[in-house]
Amino acid sequence: MKTDGGSSAAKRRAGERAAEAVEDGFVVGLGTGSTTAHAIRAIGRAVDDGLDVRGIPTSFQSRQLALEAGIPLTELDAVDGVDLAIDGADQVVDDPESAAYGALIKGGGAAHAREKLVDTAADRFVVVADPSKLTDRLHRSVPLEVRPDAHTVTADRVQALGGEPTLRDAERKDGPVVTDNGNLVVDCAFGPIDDPDGLATRLSRSPGVVEHGLFVGVADATYVGTDDGVEVRRY
Numbered sequence: 162m163k164t165d166g167g168s169s170a171a172k173r174r175a176g177e178r179a180a181e182a183v184e185d186g187f188v189v190g191l192g193t194g195s196t197t198a199h200a201i202r203a204i205g206r207a208v209d210d211g212l213d214v215r216g217i218p219t220s221f222q223s224r225q226l227a228l229e230a231g232i233p234l235t236e237l238d239a240v241d242g243v244d245l246a247i248d249g250a251d252q253v254v255d256d257p258e259s260a261a262y263g264a265l266i267k268g269g270g271a272a273h274a275r276e277k278l279v280d281t282a283a284d285r286f287v288v289v290a291d292p293s294k295l296t297d298r299l300h301r302s303v304p305l306e307v308r309p310d311a312h313t314v315t316a317d318r319v320q321a322l323g324g325e326p327t328l329r330d331a332e333r334k335d336g337p338v339v340t341d342n343g344n345l346v347v348d349c350a351f352g353p354i355d356d357p358d359g360l361a362t363r364l365s366r367s368p369g370v371v372e373h374g375l376f377v378g379v380a381d382a383t384y385v386g387t388d389d390g391v392e393v394r395r396y
């Protein structure tokens with residue numbers, strides 16, 4: 162499921178530009194994935210130069226990267242607030258005429274449940290992406306984190322909502338992907354999604370769905386790394 166498409170240089174530009182928004186004293190949400198990894202490394206270099214920040218990781222991966230980068234870590238329930246969250250996306254609606262402008266699909270790395278907690282807690286949430294993530298309409302499969310004992314019944318319910326569910330298989334392990342929270346992931350193909358907000362509401366109401374990968378009205382900006390710079394979308 163997880164593809165590492167897009168240019169690595171574009172991802173680096175986006176991640177490093179987002180890291181420049183981190184100010185002294187900030188609590189920063191540290192997203193997951195190959196694009197955010199560039200931001201985490203850049204924040205680590207700034208910490209080496211004396212920047213005072215605390216990071217809240219959103220996954221095992223981002224925690225490991227932050228530890229390697231030397232970023233002091235904290236927890237969501239140990240802080241008064243999160244100043245800024247930086248996180249990647251699998252798709253971003255890039256049509257300013259669309260009601261869904263800035264809506265995202267996340268969870269290609271199965272981290273969307275913790276990501277949503279941290280990203281929605283932040284005063285400002287900046288998405289980092291390369292141009293391959295931009296689309297007029299969301300159309301990738303929507304990842305659902307589901308309880309292991311409920312994955313079949315949840316898949317049935319999602320089918321009733323018009324989705325085609327597939328249990329995500331692990332690579333280099335027999336059986337399914339197991340999330341950092343001990344749950345499974347069902348990827349649901351809905352085709353082009355005209356009303357991500359409505360679908361997000363229906364998925365949230367579906368028992369057994371721990372969290373879905375639609376992030377609607379959450380992002381404040383997207384930094385899009387390009388071949389020669391960074392374009393900023395503000396919502």
Ligand SMILES: O=C[C@H](O)[C@H](O)[C@H](O)COP(=O)(O)O
Pocket residue numbers: 165192193194195196197248249250251266267268269270271272273276
């Ligand atoms: O679960 C993973 C996350 O939602 C990632 O932020 C998303 O998959 C984007 O990752 P990448 O920057 O590697 O494309």
